[in-house]
Amino acid sequence: MPIVLAMLLSACGMGMMGNPLGRIPSEYADLVNQVAADNDSIARGEVIFQGICATCHGESGRGDGPASAGLDPAPAAIASTEHMRSDAYLFYRISEGGNFSPFNSAMPAFKEVYDENERWDVINYIRTLGNMGMMPDGMMGR
Numbered sequence: 001m002p003i004v005l006a007m008l009l010s011a012c013g014m015g016m017m018g019n020p021l022g023r024i025p026s027e028y029a030d031l032v033n034q035v036a037a038d039n040d041s042i043a044r045g046e047v048i049f050q051g052i053c054a055t056c057h058g059e060s061g062r063g064d065g066p067a068s069a070g071l072d073p074a075p076a077a078i079a080s081t082e083h084m085r086s087d088a089y090l091f092y093r094i095s096e097g098g099n100f101s102p103f104n105s106a107m108p109a110f111k112e113v114y115d116e117n118e119r120w121d122v123i124n125y126i127r128t129l130g131n132m133g134m135m136p137d138g139m140m141g142r
Ligand code: HEC
Pocket: 019, 048, 049, 052, 053, 054, 055, 056, 057, 067, 071, 073, 074, 075, 076, 078, 081, 082, 085, 090, 093, 094, 097, 098, 103, 104, 105, 106, 107, 108, 110, 122
């Protein structure tokens, strides 16, 4: 592999691009979603997302909620990024937030707020935000 590409890939893994997917803490790294993404779970997740998360992340997950103005880094456009994120990564970020390096963001920690099933419900809802308005249904393989 060309050396520059190798360095770029390793920079991603080190979190230099704000996305340290290679550094999910061990207590989260192996988690997989145990809550079936049925209509009930998605509906519960929607209540949480639209009630709390949308203030920053926006109703359709584009990172443009009313409380997003002036946040640096800006809230993630979850509708676009979730395709690239593992269950473990999403659960880790929702649980621990971003008030630490390398994120240093306003993303709150929710592990004391929502139990594990509720956090999986939100992830099930986030997974439905994927292609809204961006592409015809099915183009992202869902
Ligand atoms: C006060 C504003 C705020 C609220 C409320 C908030 N977030 Fe965030 N969130 C952020 C910011 C800013 C980032 C981007 C910086 C970072 O990754 O820490 C972020 C990042 C994330 C990420 C990482 C996305 C990625 O692609 O790396 C996830 C997942 C996430 N938020 C989920 C949620 C969920 C679910 C809720 C509600 C339970 C929520 N957030 C509530 C501000 C917020």
